[in-house]
Amino acid sequence: MSAPLLWIVVPFLGGVLILLLLRERYSAWAGGALSAVLALIALIFPIDTALLLGTVSLKISPSIQFFGRSFEFAKADGPLLAIIYGVAALWFFGTEASGTANRFVSLGLMIVSLLTASIAVEPFLFAALLLEIAAMLVIPLLVPMYQKPGRGVVRFLIYQTLAMPFILFSGWMLAGVEASPGDLGTTTQAGTMLGLGFAFLLAVFPLYNWIPMLMEESSPYATGFLLWALPTFTVVFALGFLDRYTWLRTTPQLASAIQFAGIVMVASGGIFASLQRHIGRMLGYATIAETGLLILIMGLRSSEIVNLTFLILIPRGLALAVWALALSIIKRKSYSLLFSEVQGLARSYPITVAALILAHLSMAGFPLLAGFPARLAIWQELAGQSLSTTVWVFVGMLGLLVAAIRTLAVFVMVEEQKWGINESWVQIAMLGLGVIGLFILGMFPQILQPFLADLPSLFNRLGQ
Amino acid sequence: MLSDTISWIAVGMILATSTTILINRDWRISLGALAVQYVSVFWLVSRHLPFVMGSVKLIAGWMVVAALGMTRLGLTDLDNEKEDTFWPRGQWFRLILIFIVALVTAGATSRIESAIPGLGFPVIAGGLLLIGTGVVHLGVTSDLLRVTLGLLTMLAGFEIIYAAVESSILVTGFLALTNLGLGIVGSYLLVAGSTPLESEEEL
Numbered sequence: 001m002s003a004p005l006l007w008i009v010v011p012f013l014g015g016v017l018i019l020l021l022l023r024e025r026y027s028a029w030a031g032g033a034l035s036a037v038l039a040l041i042a043l044i045f046p047i048d049t050a051l052l053l054g055t056v057s058l059k060i061s062p063s064i065q066f067f068g069r070s071f072e073f074a075k076a077d078g079p080l081l082a083i084i085y086g087v088a089a090l091w092f093f094g095t096e097a098s099g100t101a102n103r104f105v106s107l108g109l110m111i112v113s114l115l116t117a118s119i120a121v122e123p124f125l126f127a128a129l130l131l132e133i134a135a136m137l138v139i140p141l142l143v144p145m146y147q148k149p150g151r152g153v154v155r156f157l158i159y160q161t162l163a164m165p166f167i168l169f170s171g172w173m174l175a176g177v178e179a180s181p182g183d184l185g186t187t188t189q190a191g192t193m194l195g196l197g198f199a200f201l202l203a204v205f206p207l208y209n210w211i212p213m214l215m216e217e218s219s220p221y222a223t224g225f226l227l228w229a230l231p232t233f234t235v236v237f238a239l240g241f242l243d244r245y246t247w248l249r250t251t252p253q254l255a256s257a258i259q260f261a262g263i264v265m266v267a268s269g270g271i272f273a274s275l276q277r278h279i280g281r282m283l284g285y286a287t288i289a290e291t292g293l294l295i296l297i298m299g300l301r302s303s304e305i306v307n308l309t310f311l312i313l314i315p316r317g318l319a320l321a322v323w324a325l326a327l328s329i330i331k332r333k334s335y336s337l338l339f340s341e342v343q344g345l346a347r348s349y350p351i352t353v354a355a356l357i358l359a360h361l362s363m364a365g366f367p368l369l370a371g372f373p374a375r376l377a378i379w380q381e382l383a384g385q386s387l388s389t390t391v392w393v394f395v396g397m398l399g400l401l402v403a404a405i406r407t408l409a410v411f412v413m414v415e416e417q418k419w420g421i422n423e424s425w426v427q428i429a430m431l432g433l434g435v436i437g438l439f440i441l442g443m444f445p446q447i448l449q450p451f452l453a454d455l456p457s458l459f460n461r462l463g464q
Numbered sequence: 465m466l467s468d469t470i471s472w473i474a475v476g477m478i479l480a481t482s483t484t485i486l487i488n489r490d491w492r493i494s495l496g497a498l499a500v501q502y503v504s505v506f507w508l509v510s511r512h513l514p515f516v517m518g519s520v521k522l523i524a525g526w527m528v529v530a531a532l533g534m535t536r537l538g539l540t541d542l543d544n545e546k547e548d549t550f551w552p553r554g555q556w557f558r559l560i561l562i563f564i565v566a567l568v569t570a571g572a573t574s575r576i577e578s579a580i581p582g583l584g585f586p587v588i589a590g591g592l593l594l595i596g597t598g599v600v601h602l603g604v605t606s607d608l609l610r611v612t613l614g615l616l617t618m619l620a621g622f623e624i625i626y627a628a629v630e631s632s633i634l635v636t637g638f639l640a641l642t643n644l645g646l647g648i649v650g651s652y653l654l655v656a657g658s659t660p661l662e663s664e665e666e667l
Contacts, residue, residue: 161615
């Protein structure tokens with residue numbers, strides 16, 4: 001068995017089979033179980049290493065040829081695959097609790113497999129095409145057949161499609177830059193193209209207006225999944241560029257530009273989140289702020305870029321899943337996520353509200369929660385490099401904290417009403433597990449060490 | 465010599481078809497123009513790619529046109545005919561935009577040819593015209609069919625130029641898949657909302 005077959009073709013076919021054969025009721029468990037098994041295999045069986053099980057020798061070969069190009073996973077990709085499919089399993093198990101519309105699991109599996117293929121494809125810049133195809137597969141998740149598409153989904157499609165040509169062209173130009181590094185004109189053009197491509201992909205300010213729009217007009221769970229999946233793989237793709245092209249890492253102007261984009265996103269995301277009256281839009285702005293943090297890390301002059309990035313990405317997947325699940329449950333109850341519609345819900349849906357607030361606080365970097373260790377590490381790095389940047393990041397996080405406190409105030413704002421638990425047992429179980437996960441990752445971040453230890457070897461030059 | 469002449473005719477056709485798509489409000493004429501546009505794209509792509517790989521783009525393009533046409537034909541909803549509220553939206557305004565795109569193309573073509581020798585003037589001009597009109601189209605409309613047409617036009621222009629620098633079969637396949645995907649997604653978005661909600665579970 002080859003690794004690309006196992007982690008790309010199998011989940012894709014799994015998604016197709018679930019779409020065609022299984023009812024929605026079973027699809028959550030089937031998709032979640034398949035993802036969990038793939039995550040476990042990635043964790044237990046090292047790629048390209050023979051394992052002797054009794055008399056049977058097992059080896060997962062690293063690559064496969066496809067139309068003259070190769071898809072390959074290195075041994076160091078194992079923890080990354082485990083993280084990806086582990087977090088995907090959480091999302092798929094949560095679909096039943098969220099009551100998400102049909103096709104989530106099947107399309108989700110196909111999307112994750114395509115995004116995984118984007119990590120494996122060689123030359124790696126072809127990943128832009130796979131990201132675009134995955135983005136198109138997201139559309140049916142965001143717009144059910146009975147709903148008119150809004151402006152957010154159209155903008156999302158436009159921006160993702162515009163990103164692809166910029167990245168493909170810049171990849172071709174970067175090869176030219178490598179051949180003649182002294183050519184300032186080509187270097188500037190390639191850098192600009194690359195920057196524009198990633199600005200569209202990562203929804204850098206001011207191109208992030210589709211995120212809050214989508215949170216308003218689409219299912220929060222589907223949008224949450226999109227906001228987890230696409231930026232995660234795009235960041236891995238971007239790290240590949242930084243690792244591959246030395247001048248991208250060593251040009252001070254480029255590092256400053258990346259940092260500036262990150263700061264603007266963190267600060268504006270946090271400030272705008274604190275001003276919202278729609279709890280879905282708040283999630284949108286929180287993800288914008290967190291994507292800003294990831295961009296900021298890429299601009300750091302540090303050997304810890306890879307560690308810091310994955311230290312954010314893992315809790316982000318969990319916090320977003322919990323937050324989006326809680327929003328879905330609330331939306332099924334109140335049909336709207338406006339403050340005026342969700343007042344007092346803490347008394348009728350206490351577990352959902354508690355999970356939502358804890359996930360929100362985690363993304364704001366509140367102590368003891370999953371997001372805290374990553375933010376602490378980032379502040380430690382930033383403090384040594386730029387005080388003003390640190391202050392702006394603090395402003396962004398403060399904005400998220402204010403948003404969380406406002407949300408909590410709205411949830412408990414009610415005249416006398418009896419307390420009661422109206423969540424189903426599946427919802428309680430999923431939210432409970434998520435919240436426990438948030439606390440475990442916050443209090444014992446060292447449990448991520450087995451995953452993080454090998455990841456820097458994926459980007460050898462970045463760690464130097 | 466003859467192929468150069470045909471290439472310039474293809475560029476002329478691209479200018480004509482992209483102008484038609486941008487200015488004309490009848491979806492049938494727009495889709496017809498898109499189908500003709502793909503013939504020009506096929507010719508310009510074939511300047512650098514083998515005939516078979518070029519024909520993949522033509523067939524994929526025509527499939528997209530067919531998908532969009534059949535979807536639009538099945539829609540009776542008059543909402544889809546409503547005009548954009550974007551201002552200004554007159555034909556003269558769009559003509560001026562096309563003129564600006566043509567001017568920029570004329571100015572940039574020789575510079576790009578000197579920066580990347582061997583692409584060929586018609587290939588660059590055709591590619592830039594399509595990218596420019598595609599982006600302009602995206603800027604002046606919010607209608608779903610027109611957004612899809614704008615994206616397809618922009619992508620076609622990119623494919624013409626990228627074909628000159630990358631001849632991988634995998635990339636050609638993925639780009640064809642992207643075109644088909646855009647057509648299907650466009651069709652899906654056009655019909656979305658016209659299907660009634662069937663059960664509470666779908667909420």
